[in-house]
Amino acid sequence: MVLDVNWTVKWLTLCAQAMAEHRVELIELDRAIGDSDHGENMDRGFQAVLDKLSDSPPETPGAALKLTAMTLMSKVGGAAGPLYGTAFLRAATSLGDSPEIAPAAWAGALTAARDGIVARGKAEPGDKTMVDAWTPAAEAASQAAADGSPDALTVLVAAAEAAEAGAVATDPLVARKGRASYLGERSAGHRDPGAASSALILRAAVKAAA
Amino acid sequence: MVLDVNWTVKWLTLCAQAMAEHRVELIELDRAIGDSDHGENMDRGFQAVLDKLSDSPPETPGAALKLTAMTLMSKVGGAAGPLYGTAFLRAATSLGDSPEIAPAAWAGALTAARDGIVARGKAEPGDKTMVDAWTPAAEAASQAAADGSPDALTVLVAAAEAAEAGAVATDPLVARKGRASYLGERSAGHRDPGAASSALILRAAVKAAA
Amino acid sequence: MKKLINDPKSVVDESVQGFGQAHADLVTVSADPTYITRKDAPVSGKVGLVSGGGSGHEPLHAGFVGRGMLDAAVPGAVFTSPTPDQILPATLAVNSGAGVVHIVKNYTGDVLNFETAGELAEAEGVNVRTVLVNDDVAVEDSLYTAGRRGVGGTVLVEKIAGAAAERGDGLDAVASIGERVNSNVRTMGVALTACTVPHAGSPSFDLAEDEIEIGIGIHGEPGRHRIAMENADGITDRLLEPVLTDLRITSGDKVLLFVNGMGGTPLSELYIVYRRAAQVLADRGVAVERSLVGNYITALEMQGCSISVLRLDDELTELWDAPVHTAALRWGV
């Protein structure tokens, strides 16, 4: 499996599909500890990404991610818009204009994305935000990429599984960043919607390679 | 049984009691085809009558009814306030300052009350208003009073029963006066709240004599 | 029933007290009997304007007391018209000698109580004229002889007659301007939810999640008919059509378009209704020269709205634009 621009476009297409499919679920998660818009925002944003991708098909994975970043930034709004926008922009930058993403580059892109989110949002792991999905994902991908000469799929799977576990692990946390923090102790017992959507994005990367 | 000022005060006291007891019921009737206030208005009005009666005890039945009229006029509001105010005022006038109400005088007072309501409200029998209780009541009282030399109780009972039957008979009517008329056909199938409170008032007259 | 109240019996008194405190620069509140007068009443030489009715329609009427609008407002219990012993002193308090106009919404209770108060005021030497507001096209008055209700148009009558009084028109002239507004305005309303009268404690009617009431008044009473929920444009068309037909609005007419919230509907939705109504009017060649959008005559926390259209002429437009300084409507000052 080669992670080229076709794979990237397929990944982003599957992201859009995942957001549409899980729109209500993400709204429900946000309803419990936020303001009921996360699923709507992500769905609107990735639908716009689809439009952009077909309007001006990108030539490289990096270009596809940059287009995604700009579109999410201008269509998602809320906290997630700038955070995902920054994440995709940093990932795009880290990939440069190479035509393919090597396993180690993928790990590097995830790390850059995570660092971008942290730079913008100032959240730490354990604050019950999307950082809790991206941090283990970036770490798992880095570890898998460092592990001999892995194929791309292995690295993608490692990241997705870590993100999913990270999202689940936000359940008992008390939020210290974002809207859920206003609830104080009442935020415990609910999954962070941004961590959940992050896991969906990284799972879509696996599906695009399957 | 002599219908003197003591009876009159007892009657009005029982009216207040009936309005308090049936407050919710009258609100519910008004809720169905009006604006949910009739029970509250009547309860407030007759509680004020009680206060007035104890503040300045009347000397004659007519004086008691006049005091009631003025109090209802200034405390009930809505359609029922002026209509009941006029009814009690006309009844008071018809009784003059005689110390006792003869059976025929009672029938005359009810007729005067009914005429007052019609003069103010311009409703005809069958319009689904309190007129549909007062008209049969006045007629039944007149007939009973004309019937040989009846005792007071018989006349009171005749009026009360006719008022009750009249109130029940409003159920299928389509309202043509008052707030229920705005509902058109939808007003059918509900009892007129003013007819219901009128029946309570005339039933209290019987109880006061019992 | 969840409400920000202390006791259903003290709702009106406490609310009016709070209103008086918040707007002490504009109004004086008299207690027992309760009425609200313009701070500087009676205004020398000016015709006095008094309106009133049951409470629960706020900001109507107290919110419209002040320069260029009402001289006094008389609030009854919730949805219960006030009594003559309130209306009379309010009338006397605002009479400068030029006479007083009573603006009365056409409900049996309001009509009877104002009628009595008017007679009593006349007996005390005050000239009283009554302007009856009956703009609700939901009521077909041929069949139902209580006649049409006074609803949204009341706000417009109060503003415009108020401006006429403020510019110095005489008693008959003010009353006749008020009547002119009334005969040129029509209204129709819709409820998405019922409201709960505090002393009643339960909703004024039961409406399923997919039903709405068309042709409602402002007292939580059910409307003329119940239909399945529709979208905003569909509902707007249903309300606007009978208004335009009854008022015989034709291409070239100039109008004021008033979208009024019933109390519990967000402002954003009222603008969606306004948008459609303005579109329909534009399509028919009708010029919307003035507009009013907001919660001005309400039914407690009811969700829904009413649409009023007032046919304007130059004088009515000028009077509408004249300065007004009240708690709920203010411009030019």
Add this chain to the structure above:
Amino acid sequence: MKKLINDPKSVVDESVQGFGQAHADLVTVSADPTYITRKDAPVSGKVGLVSGGGSGHEPLHAGFVGRGMLDAAVPGAVFTSPTPDQILPATLAVNSGAGVVHIVKNYTGDVLNFETAGELAEAEGVNVRTVLVNDDVAVEDSLYTAGRRGVGGTVLVEKIAGAAAERGDGLDAVASIGERVNSNVRTMGVALTACTVPHAGSPSFDLAEDEIEIGIGIHGEPGRHRIAMENADGITDRLLEPVLTDLRITSGDKVLLFVNGMGGTPLSELYIVYRRAAQVLADRGVAVERSLVGNYITALEMQGCSISVLRLDDELTELWDAPVHTAALRWGV
């Protein structure tokens, strides 16, 4: 969910269009990206004021665009902050060369999106200052590092900073007046019912008939804690106490008292709350010099209210009193 809307996806666009049509004398609506500017923007020599945020809080912010208040409002989707590609052109459109102040409610989304737009505007040569509003005492910011939310105080910041800009204050002066308002105002809110975000379709939280949420924001989020229903005076005390404590209000202070409805609560109830709050302040020797009562910053059709207290000084009072001409707040003009 019953709402006067056509499609959850078009709610903001259609509402803003209707708003623009109803207030065409005051504002210009730009579509795609959506923002609302003062009709005469940019006003030569004047510092521009831009605010914005998620929709659903109407009349905030569009209702406050006009002379003496905002130059532009940027509405996002419902409860979703707008994006830099809206905020940037709005900023450019109102920049006369004197620079632009962004008034931003302290939510992660608003902060991040305005931050980006501000950087982009600076890159285009516009001087931008940001006033962050964070007046909500329900959030104890030591523990929860997202900090306090911007709620009711936002309206007061916009009015007073708007007056400062209108009188000709420079960029730093306007921003510092805005910050002065923010540091002298505190707010706390209560919800009696939840609200329903159109695209979500179900209420933002479930509340039993005898429960209320204390310490809510303006996004339908649950509050800090849930308590049994109380009467209006009790609820008022619960809201007012932390506000006064946090603001260290003492006898002799002069304040503006702002009772704000969350959208679905009748005005009459807001005055009942006002009455109690005014009473408590009077008892403590605090002078309520100005007041504001009504639905100014809302959470769709939520029932409930917030109480804001702003400590006044002579300058703030003068700026509060200065003429303002917007759709939702107007006086002196």
